[in-house]
Amino acid sequence: MRQHHFAGERAVVDYPGDALDIIDGTTGEVRQAQIFVGVPGASNYT
Structure with a gap:
């Protein structure tokens, strides 16, 4: 998926849930x- 924004403008995070x-x-x-x-x-x- 392509997202359009300037460098440093947003952060991308993920949390898988299982320990x-x-x-x-x-x-x-x-x-x-x-x-x-x-x-x-x-x-x-x-």
Whole structure:
């Protein structure tokens, strides 16, 4: 989808919703982490 705006004018964010299990390699403790991604609009980052 093409969006038309000037560089730095908007930010694009995404939140997948499902948590991921992260395992501490030292202790074996399992924690859940939620991922949030944000990039400046018109930055060409994927």
